[in-house]
Amino acid sequence: MQDPHNQSDDATALGDTALELIRSAARFTRMVARVPGIAYSSVAWRVLADLSEQGPTRVSDLAAQQRVAQPTITVLVQRLTAEGWLERQRDPEDGRATLVLITSGGETALQNYRQSMAERIAPLLVEFSGKDREALERATTIMLQLSEQV
Amino acid sequence: MQDPHNQSDDATALGDTALELIRSAARFTRMVARVPGIAYSSVAWRVLADLSEQGPTRVSDLAAQQRVAQPTITVLVQRLTAEGWLERQRDPEDGRATLVLITSGGETALQNYRQSMAERIAPLLVEFSGKDREALERATTIMLQLSEQV
DNA sequence: GCAATTTACATAGCACTACTATGCAAATGA
DNA sequence: TCATTTGCATAGTAGTGCTATGTAAATTGC
Numbered sequence A, B: 001m002q003d004p005h006n007q008s009d010d011a012t013a014l015g016d017t018a019l020e021l022i023r024s025a026a027r028f029t030r031m032v033a034r035v036p037g038i039a040y041s042s043v044a045w046r047v048l049a050d051l052s053e054q055g056p057t058r059v060s061d062l063a064a065q066q067r068v069a070q071p072t073i074t075v076l077v078q079r080l081t082a083e084g085w086l087e088r089q090r091d092p093e094d095g096r097a098t099l100v101l102i103t104s105g106g107e108t109a110l111q112n113y114r115q116s117m118a119e120r121i122a123p124l125l126v127e128f129s130g131k132d133r134e135a136l137e138r139a140t141t142i143m144l145q146l147s148e149q150v
Numbered sequence C: 001g002c003a004a005t006t007t008a009c010a011t012a013g014c015a016c017t018a019c020t021a022t023g024c025a026a027a028t029g030a
Numbered sequence D: 001t002c003a004t005t006t007g008c009a010t011a012g013t014a015g016t017g018c019t020a021t022g023t024a025a026a027t028t029g030c
Helices: A007-033 A042-054 A059-066 A070-082 A104-125 A130-148 B007-033 B042-054 B059-066 B070-082 B104-125 B130-148
Strands: A086-090 A098-102 B086-090 B098-102
Touching: A007 A042, A007 B007, A007 B042, A007 B104, A007 B130, A042 A059, A042 A070, A042 A086, A042 A098, A042 A104, A042 B007, A059 A070, A059 A098, A070 A086, A098 A104, A104 B007, A104 B130, A130 B007, A130 B104, A130 B130, B007 B042, B042 B059, B042 B070, B042 B086, B042 B098, B042 B104, B059 B070, B059 B098, B070 B086, B098 B104
Parallel strands: none
Antiparallel strands: A086 A098, B086 B098
16 A cells, blocks of 8 residues: 555545545535526526627537537527527528527626626635635636546 | 736636636536436435435435425435435434435445446546646535535 | 438427425424 | 424426437438
């Protein structure tokens, strides 16, 4: 057990890190979902944020991006369209495809969401040291990278 | 804007960190939910893990711990009890209360879950440096602390 | 150039996770 | 003891996920 390069110990440590990460990310995400004024689901806000960044996007691309099945996005887009936050257009390059885009109402809603989340979470971060905040920022990058590697 | 202690800039930076954290944790949690062989929801595994650690727990305490309403836990416990993973007992100290505990079948299921998650995620962590992994571990602690501060 | 296939999305039906409102039984308290 | 409070269960509803399947447009093969 003193061997500094015991492979199975390394594997165990990595597995533990992985499990802790899964647990803490899930718990944190659940806490975020309970912030007052957050009427919509996490995936709805991610779709809005992605559409705001990348512009008109096909339903199937959104589904791949959010790691959900295509019908899930279809229904979500229907709901957010009814809300006035999204708009659907037929893709001029492919009559089968539907392009989804965010409306100005959607942008406003997204900004409001971001503001309430920032107001809620940022004050909690003040307690932590600069080093801790750096760790947090590095972790966000890593989690996003991990998310890509399905 | 050169002032090294501009409070509103600090606040913006913290807000950005908070928003990135929210987004990446949610995306990562979603990815985890899609790992093959993960039949159950995130909250189900968190309940099993918590019960495994802390022993018999009241329904209302579970609800508070998981940040969900009490009926949500009641239904989840019913389902996991039907699955043979949980057991319910009347609290001898309070006839109104129900104590929930994990069965040996539940422990086995939890171990299998942990193993498949570790096998799935740990290999991805190998790519990162020791410093990165330290940041990740620190971040898990911070996310859990943040989750407490509802 | 047209039939067969494939692709993109929508719809239907289901399971599960949430919520609020409410009911019932046990505990508490005046 | 009777009223109130507390702990949980049930009912009803909305939203998110899935698979299976339908429809229309694009592509492919001959």
